[in-house]
Amino acid sequence: MSNSTIYDRFEEIAAQSPEQPAIVERTQSLTYAQLDRRIDMIAGSFPAQGDFIGIVADHGADFIASIFAVLKTGAAYVPAEPDFPEERIRFMMQESGVGFIVTQRKYQEKLKGFPLLFLEDMKEIPQTQPGRRTVYPESLAYILYTSGSTGVPKGVCVTNANVCHYVRAFQHEFHPAAGDVMLQYSVCSFDIFVEEVFTTLLSGAALAIPDSGARVDIGSLMAFVREKRVTILSGFPYLLMEMNGLEKIPSSLRLLISGGDILRESYVNHLLPQVTVYNTYGPSETTVCCTYFRCNGQTALEDGTYPIGKVVLGAAVELLDENMNPVPVGSVGEICISGGGVSNGYLDKSKNEMFVEDAAGNRLYRSGDLGYLLSDGNLAFLHRRDSQVMILGKRVDPEEVENVLCDCEEVQTAVVRPFTDEQGLAYLTAYVVPKGPGFVLSEVKKKLSRYLTSFMIPEYFVLLDHIPLTPNGKPDVKSLPIVLKERAC
Numbered sequence: 001m002s003n004s005t006i007y008d009r010f011e012e013i014a015a016q017s018p019e020q021p022a023i024v025e026r027t028q029s030l031t032y033a034q035l036d037r038r039i040d041m042i043a044g045s046f047p048a049q050g051d052f053i054g055i056v057a058d059h060g061a062d063f064i065a066s067i068f069a070v071l072k073t074g075a076a077y078v079p080a081e082p083d084f085p086e087e088r089i090r091f092m093m094q095e096s097g098v099g100f101i102v103t104q105r106k107y108q109e110k111l112k113g114f115p116l117l118f119l120e121d122m123k124e125i126p127q128t129q130p131g132r133r134t135v136y137p138e139s140l141a142y143i144l145y146t147s148g149s150t151g152v153p154k155g156v157c158v159t160n161a162n163v164c165h166y167v168r169a170f171q172h173e174f175h176p177a178a179g180d181v182m183l184q185y186s187v188c189s190f191d192i193f194v195e196e197v198f199t200t201l202l203s204g205a206a207l208a209i210p211d212s213g214a215r216v217d218i219g220s221l222m223a224f225v226r227e228k229r230v231t232i233l234s235g236f237p238y239l240l241m242e243m244n245g246l247e248k249i250p251s252s253l254r255l256l257i258s259g260g261d262i263l264r265e266s267y268v269n270h271l272l273p274q275v276t277v278y279n280t281y282g283p284s285e286t287t288v289c290c291t292y293f294r295c296n297g298q299t300a301l302e303d304g305t306y307p308i309g310k311v312v313l314g315a316a317v318e319l320l321d322e323n324m325n326p327v328p329v330g331s332v333g334e335i336c337i338s339g340g341g342v343s344n345g346y347l348d349k350s351k352n353e354m355f356v357e358d359a360a361g362n363r364l365y366r367s368g369d370l371g372y373l374l375s376d377g378n379l380a381f382l383h384r385r386d387s388q389v390m391i392l393g394k395r396v397d398p399e400e401v402e403n404v405l406c407d408c409e410e411v412q413t414a415v416v417r418p419f420t421d422e423q424g425l426a427y428l429t430a431y432v433v434p435k436g437p438g439f440v441l442s443e444v445k446k447k448l449s450r451y452l453t454s455f456m457i458p459e460y461f462v463l464l465d466h467i468p469l470t471p472n473g474k475p476d477v478k479s480l481p482i483v484l485k486e487r488a489c
Contacts (some may be wrong), residue, residue, distance in 0.1 A: 048098025074133035165340030281308035287341035315339035
C-alpha cells in the first residue's frame with residue numbers, strides 16, 4: 001500500500017473479499033462488491049470532473065459510497081454535516097471551489113446557489129464506467145475545515161498518501177481485519193471520521209453506522225453496538241466517560257480509542273478491566289494521530305491524565321523551543337510533527353506559517369501544543385501554546401468566536417475567553433458591551449448559529465458597560481468576572 005491511493009487499496013480489498021460485509025446499518029448491510037457497485041453508480045452520475053466535490057448528506061451507505069466515488073474519479077471531497085450553520089457550509093464550499101455538491105433533496109434549500117447532485121436520483125448503474133483521471137499518492141483526498149483565529153475556518157488539504165500512511169500505522173498497532181466491526185459515530189468534519197472509515201474499509205473490516213435512534217443516548221448506542229457486534233470504537237473521551245458509567249459494556253468490544261482531547265483516568269477506570277483502551281494524539285494537519293498510548297496496566301500522571309504515548313509507524317515527534325531547538329528530557333517544548341501524515345497545509349497558503357522545515361530539511365508541522373518527554377519515552381500533553389481550546393473534542397479558537405460576535409449589529413464590542421470547569425473541561429464565556437438597551441440574547445445567538453457550530457457558541461454571556469483595559473490598551477482579562485461552571489453530574 002506504500003505507493004497506492006485510497007481507491008486502489010479499496011479496489012484490492014473488494015476484489016479479494018467481495019462477499020465480506022463492508023457497511024452494516026440497522027436495516028441493511030452491503031458487501032464489498034455491493035459497495036463497489038454503488039460507488040460506480042454514484043461516480044457515473046457525476047456531471048463533470050472537478051478538483052473538489054462537496055458532500056452534505058446523512059450518514060449511511062450512500063454517504064460512504066459518495067466519498068469513495070469522489071476519490072475514484074480523482075477529485076477531493078469537501079464534507080459538511082447537514083446541520084452545520086448555513087454560512088459556514090457556504091464558506092467551505094465557496095473557498096474550495098467545489099464543482100457541485102452531492103446531497104439529498106431535503107437539504108437543497110440550505111445549499112441554494114450551488115450545483116447539486118441528489119442521491120435519490122441515482123437508481124441504476126450507468127452502462128459506461130465513470131470518468132476517471134489518473135490519481136497519484138500525492139493527489140488530494142479531502143479538505144477538512146478547522147477553527148481559525150481570523151474569524152473564518154481553515155481548510156486542511158490531506159493527500160491520498162497521508163491517509164494511506166495513517167492506515168498503515170493503524171494496522172501496525174491495532175490489526176483490523178475481516179471479522180472486525182468499527183462503529184462510525186463521528187461527524188464527517190473531524191478526523192476521527194477519517195480513522196473510522198478508511199482504516200476499516202482499507203483493511204477488509206466492516207463499518208457499522210447507527211441511525212439517529214441509536215444516537216439518542218448511551219444506552220441506545222450500546223444496544224446498537226451489541227446488536228451489530230462492534231469490536232472497535234473510536235471517539236472523544238467524553239463518549240468513553242459515558243461508557244465508564246455503565247455497569248457493563250458489550251462483550252463484542254475489543255478496543256476503545258480515545259482522541260481529540262485529554263483522557264483522564266476517571267473517565268476509563270471501570271472500562272480498563274473489560275477492554276483494551278488507548279489514548280491518542282494528533283492534529284488534523286498531520287492526518288488523524290501521530291502518537292498512541294495503551295492505558296491498560298499503566299499509571300496516570302499526577303494530574304490524573306494519561307500520556308499521549310509514542311509515535312506511530314512512519315511519524316516522528318520533536319519537542320522544540322521557540323528557536324526550533326530540541327529541549328532536554330523533562331522540559332516543556334512545542335510538539336512538532338514530521339513524517340508521512342504531515343498534510344499539504346491549508347488551502348489558503350498564506351496561513352501555512354506553522355508548516356516549516358527542520359534542520360535536516362524535513363517538512364514539519366508546529367502544532368502549537370506543549371508537552372514534555374517522560375523518562376520512559378512517552379509524551380505527556382500539557383496545553384495549547386496559544387488561546388485555542390478543546391470543546392467537546394473539537395479545537396476552537398476563541399478569537400474566531402469573538403470576531404463573529406463583534407460583527408453582530410447589536411454588539412459594540414466583545415471579548416470571548418475560555419475557562420475550565422471542575423473536571424478540567426473547557427467552556428467559553430462572552431463579555432459583551434451592547435450597542436443599546438435592545439440587546440436580545442436569543443437573537444444574537446441565532447445570528448451566531450449562522451456562522452458557528454453549536455459547540456463554538458459561548459455557554460455564558462456577561463453584559464458589561466465597558467471592557468476593562470490594561471495600560472497598553474488590551475483587554476484586561478484578569479479584571480473580567482468569572483462565571484463558574486460546576487462539575488457535570
